[in-house]
Amino acid sequence: MGFFGKMLEGIRKTKDNLSKKLYYAFSARALDDEFYDSLEEALLAGDVGVAASTEIVDDLRNRVYERRIKKPDDAKELLKEILVESVEYEVEPYSYPLVVLLSGVNGVGKTTAIGKLARLFTEQGKSVVVAAADTFRAAASEQLEVWGKRAGVRVVRHNEGADPAAVVFDAISSAKAKGTDVILVDTAGRLHNKKNLMEELKKICRVVERELPEADFRKFLVLDATTGQNGVQQAEVFSEAIDLDGIILTKLDGTAKGGVVMAISVELELPVLYVGVGEKIDDLIPFDAHDFVDALV
Amino acid sequence: MSVFENLADRMNHIFSKLRNKGKLTELEIKQAMREIRVALLEADVNYAVVKDFVAAVSEKALGEDILKSLTPAQQIVKIVNDELVALMGSTHRKLAVSDRPPTVYMMCGLQGAGKTTMCGKLALYLKKQGKKPLLVACDVYRPAAIQQLQIVGKKVGVEVYEAGQGDPVKIAAAGIAHALKNGFDPVIIDTAGRLHIDEKLMKELIDVKREVKPAEILLVVDSMTGQDAVTVADTFNKTLDVTGVIMTKLDGDTRGGAALSIRAVTGKPIKFSGTGEKPEDLEPFHPERMASRILGMGDVLTLIEKAEQAFSKEQAEKLQKKLRENTFTLEDYLEQLDSVKKMGGLGSMMQLVPGLAGKMGKQEIDEEKIMRSKVIIQSMTPKERRNPDIIKGSRRKRIAQGSGTSIQEVNQLLKQFEMTRAMMSRMQKGGMKGLRGMKGMPPGGFPF
Structure with missing residues (x-):
């Protein structure tokens, strides 16, 4: 099954929920207030959030008016257009050496995503080292080591409770010595309102910038697709602390819609780069705005 | 969006x-x-749920009586409060206990909800009640899940039964046999996180349930879950007939809407909430208190309970006496700092005080600041601690040097001490009302 197939399979369940409501909305006879209300409701039910939903609906209203559209079916194409525009970004290709740091709140799937990313890079013929900088959660390093074995990559780890920045330092030294292309940094889950932990994250970033200034350094937020509007705060606060480059949306194989990505996109202009669609090691795929929206609407 | 910290602030x-x-x-x-x-x-x-809620409140609020009443705003708050309580259920529901030991609690939920961490917290909670719990590791899928439970168990001093990555149903049964033989009761079963639409894994839970006949099946839900929380909870409930819900990660700035919806849709009570990363960060869930918290009316009962946990009775009596006799010193203040830290910091306490909830804004629990305050006090002589009035210029300088801080920080601490003393004697005199009369907070915030 190709990437597209997997994405479709992953999103199919998402579609079941959101698009059922959208389907009802678009089965309206006229583009009246009732139509827009039910459209807004469908978006709200998909975690798109009040602000973004209102913006999307208003935008649609305007375009429908400008282009003198009468039929709900044509409005549907317009909606797709708006949705694609709101999640589509030009992302600069990676250069190597590359450092990818994953951050996020607890339980979103950072460690799993690291394992999957390791596989993605090794498949492209890149050498990979993983820094197990989650030294807080019980057995996090052990979990990462299992993933490391599955992906066939080195894992640099210290004991539980060690300084995460020191783990990253060692991983960088190891990468320098061996000429490794990609350094993946797993960090401990942290609730974004814990000040000290956010400072710790900044420190890790400083170490990377100091030790490997020539590297392409990407900082991603891992976001659980079931997250609600709190996802916007997460993106906001992590962005403020470490200037995020994008989002990895995990657990899209459930019934959750990941609609909060729209809200984040509208408010913060952060691109989604990968989506997680299953538990197997190759279940992480690059994000495609058209596929995402096509499958959604 | 970030202007409003939480639902309580918005409602306020x-x-x-x-x-x-x-x-x-x-x-x-x-x-x-x-x-x-x-x-x-x-x-x-x-x-x-929102649609129904707003419809119900609107209908009552638009009634003739309220429009004509002299205090319509209060009446509307009351209506919203009543509806919230109705939505969330009214009283705290304790964990069920089986007639025949061991009582079995089975945890379930999506991946990453926080089941394993919650198992440890629950075990500690039960242990503190004088019970001898056993943790059983039935998450045979996630890499290192068993190790995680073992580490968690060790931290809280509770035995963990594991049998490698075999059949979860057999492991659960063996775990209970082990409990019976060795006098463990209750038994907490940790299961693997799974998607509610994964039929094979959901069937496995049904099999475990049939085998162990749990007194409670507790669904663990991440409080940050969005609209999908309802689908997840509903499916788990229909498959397993869960008996209760535990909300995790409520210490974030999450507005906790998922808690409202789940209760409304499944009708199952929320029994506990996880409010931090430490094993003791577990709170029994009181719906009626949550309702007043959401409405910014504070939660005095939880505050009192927290205080009771952090202070011993003798300590409290000693403190009262000192306040009465006006002999509250920096030594007592030092003791207070430790107690407040135990209670989760003043910021989180203030959120529970009626009239102050929502008004405090962000009060970071700054462990570092508490530490600094402690160091400053510890750099004083016993005489200075008992008699802060004698701390003048040269003493301040010496204390600053001794504690590796600055004179400004020493001044700040002394000022905060004065404020705290004043606040406490007001609380002593006027109860919570005295607090409400406090105008303005100390400059630079509290040392917590």
């Missing part, structure tokens, strides 16, 4: 606007209802 804002108006028109009430709708939606309450 809406109601204070109403209160300023005296008499209300129908239009003003409708406007308030729209704002309540947005506040609830942004708190991730399910849209269908």
